[in-house]
Amino acid sequence: MLSNVLLKAINEQINKEFYSSYLYLAMSAHFEEVNLPGFAKWMKLQADEEQEHGMKFYAHLLERGAKVELMPIAGPLIEGKSNLEIFKQVQTHEAAVTASINALYDLALKEKDYPAQIMLQWFITEQVEEEKNAADIVAQLDMIQDKGTAVLMLDHQLGHRGKE
Numbered sequence: 001m002l003s004n005v006l007l008k009a010i011n012e013q014i015n016k017e018f019y020s021s022y023l024y025l026a027m028s029a030h031f032e033e034v035n036l037p038g039f040a041k042w043m044k045l046q047a048d049e050e051q052e053h054g055m056k057f058y059a060h061l062l063e064r065g066a067k068v069e070l071m072p073i074a075g076p077l078i079e080g081k082s083n084l085e086i087f088k089q090v091q092t093h094e095a096a097v098t099a100s101i102n103a104l105y106d107l108a109l110k111e112k113d114y115p116a117q118i119m120l121q122w123f124i125t126e127q128v129e130e131e132k133n134a135a136d137i138v139a140q141l142d143m144i145q146d147k148g149t150a151v152l153m154l155d156h157q158l159g160h161r162g163k164e
């Protein structure tokens with residue numbers, strides 16, 4: 001049986017994953033507006049992945065006969081204007097998600113909830129990749145400083161996400 005405290009925290013995590021999806025979808029729409037289809041595609045795939053993350057937690061609760069509680073999703077807020085600022089926001093956001101997953105794992109250890117620990121190990125590995133992906137793009141944008149040709153090249157590269 002999932003403890004109430006862990007159940008509440010997992011339901012909150014479902015909300016955080018869906019908020020992440022909403023945030024990246026808003027960023028995807030922004031990049032469509034500014035004619036960077038590769039950046040937009042990268043963000044759309046990221047938004048889809050976040051939905052999958054939310055659904056993994058959702059499935060875990062149902063498999064264990066626990067109650068899924070879907071809460072309202074806040075409006076997404078894009079904080080910066082430049083490509084670099086937007087990807088820095090992704091990086092900061094992913095670091096916050098990692099902290100949240102780690103806190104869930106701590107709680108699962110405290111509650112001696114072994115199935116939740118195993119489920120969360122997937123997310124711990126995934127967050128390493130999520131943070132690396134964001135950091136790599138921030139580093140590239142930092143290097144090119146919104147120079148037109150280089151931005152277009154990066155846009156082309158990001159448009160290949162999912163084709164590797």
Ligand code: FEO
Nearest residue numbers: 017050053097130
């Ligand atoms: Fe669901 Fe980007 O972590």
